[in-house]
Amino acid sequence: MAAMPSFKNAPRRTVGKMKNIPSLSSALVVVFLCLLAPSTDAFVVKTEPHEAAKNNYKDTAFSAGTTTRVSAVASGREPTVTECFPVQLNEFFKQPVPKTLKRSVSLYYEGETPESDLDSVTILTSAPSVPGCPRPLWLVMLASLPTGLLWYGYYKFAVEEEMLQMELERGNMPRGFGGYGTLGPFSYGMLLGPMAALFHVPGGLHWSILGVAFIYYTQFLLYDRVNELFTDEGKEAPLNVWWCLPIFFPFNIIVGLRQVHFLSQYLYEKRGANPPPKDPVADFFPFIGAEPFSWQEFLLTPRLWCRLLQDVEGVDNNKLPAPIREILSK
Numbered sequence: 001m002a003a004m005p006s007f008k009n010a011p012r013r014t015v016g017k018m019k020n021i022p023s024l025s026s027a028l029v030v031v032f033l034c035l036l037a038p039s040t041d042a043f044v045v046k047t048e049p050h051e052a053a054k055n056n057y058k059d060t061a062f063s064a065g066t067t068t069r070v071s072a073v074a075s076g077r078e079p080t081v082t083e084c085f086p087v088q089l090n091e092f093f094k095q096p097v098p099k100t101l102k103r104s105v106s107l108y109y110e111g112e113t114p115e116s117d118l119d120s121v122t123i124l125t126s127a128p129s130v131p132g133c134p135r136p137l138w139l140v141m142l143a144s145l146p147t148g149l150l151w152y153g154y155y156k157f158a159v160e161e162e163m164l165q166m167e168l169e170r171g172n173m174p175r176g177f178g179g180y181g182t183l184g185p186f187s188y189g190m191l192l193g194p195m196a197a198l199f200h201v202p203g204g205l206h207w208s209i210l211g212v213a214f215i216y217y218t219q220f221l222l223y224d225r226v227n228e229l230f231t232d233e234g235k236e237a238p239l240n241v242w243w244c245l246p247i248f249f250p251f252n253i254i255v256g257l258r259q260v261h262f263l264s265q266y267l268y269e270k271r272g273a274n275p276p277p278k279d280p281v282a283d284f285f286p287f288i289g290a291e292p293f294s295w296q297e298f299l300l301t302p303r304l305w306c307r308l309l310q311d312v313e314g315v316d317n318n319k320l321p322a323p324i325r326e327i328l329s330k
Contacts, residue, residue, distance in 0.1 A: 084173060086176060086181060087178070089177050090178030090181035092180075093181055093185070105127050105128065105157070105179075106127060106128075107161055107162075107165055108128075108129050108130070109129070110129055110130065114129075115271065116134075116272050117273075118134070120139055123135055127158070128162045128165070129162065130165055130166075130169070131267060131271060132159070132163075132166065132263075134267035134271065134273075134276070135159075135260070136279050137260045137261045137264060137279050138280050138282075140155055140260050153183065155260075156183065157183055160179045160222070161178055163225055164176050164177070164178040175225055176222065186211045186214055189210040189213075191208075192210055193206065193209075222259065223241045226239060226259055226262060226263050227239050238258060238291075239255055239262065240292065240294075254287060254298075261279060261281075261282050264276070265289075286303065286307060286310070287304040287305065290304055299315075300315040300328070302315070
């Protein structure tokens with residue numbers, strides 16, 4: 001496989017010099033991006049000057065055996081970055097977006113010495129970056145809950161863009177679809193229901209399930225890709241990926257909180273913040289930052305639930321009723 005080009009020739013911007021946009025506006029921008037109809041020539045990869053960092057990878061070949069485009073397979077050569085489906089899907093939903101909006105949330109490179117001491121406003125308004133911008137859990141919750149999870153939509157967009165770029169940088173076959181390729185299909189999928197109901201298509205609003213299914217699939221992939229960041233460095237995978245399914249409530253919420261926290265900690269370390277700053281939410285709810293645990297361990301260990309219970313001993317399994325012991329033993 002060809003050697004990976006560096007980012008050194010990419011345009012450099014520091015966090016302090018980037019064009020910030022208000023946090024609520026960031027979320028609204030992403031919603032607007034996803035509602036724009038794709039153009040007919042969207043699968044022709046076009047790039048902007050400020051995306052030179054991404055262009056560096058356009059001729060890089062993958063060694064993975066995953067099937068991408070038929071043309072690459074038929075020609076007997078390895079598929080390149082611009083030919084793999086995740087990148088193409090991201091470009092498909094990115095093409096019709098106005099240039100001014102794309103520039104506001106375009107990926108930027110911070111240079112050889114990225115900042116690690118970032119203030120809250122900078123984090124909330126930061127565009128996707130290389131290395132990724134650490135977004136601590138307490139701040140993600142603070143911005144997401146008052147906005148009805150609109151800012152979390154922007155968080156999802158930014159993280160998917162950064163994770164895609166990290167996969168390209170490592171020379172791996174991308175598994176995520178980027179910010180546009182994630183929120184675009186989700187938004188169109190959610191629109192299928194109202195459109196089907198409007199035109200009296202059988203199934204009506206139930207067609208929106210396609211959008212929900214797609215976003216759950218991307219969330220499953222995100223958790224697995226975050227695990228991969230840790231295992232690639234010889235560390236234990238922090239997330240139980242299958243907990244993302246709604247049937248595992250409330251563990252789907254637990255794994256979601258852990259994903260935000262552990263990804264933030266990982267990105268802080270990549271910026272030279274070692275140890276990373278403490279998160280007050282993770283400190284108060286130890287299960288967020290704890291070592292991986294099973295659902296049985298969570299139920300039987302009160303000190304994982306809350307900091308106020310840190311001195312409470314674990315529940316003795318032998319003292320529980322037989323039916324409960326049988327369930328916990330599975």
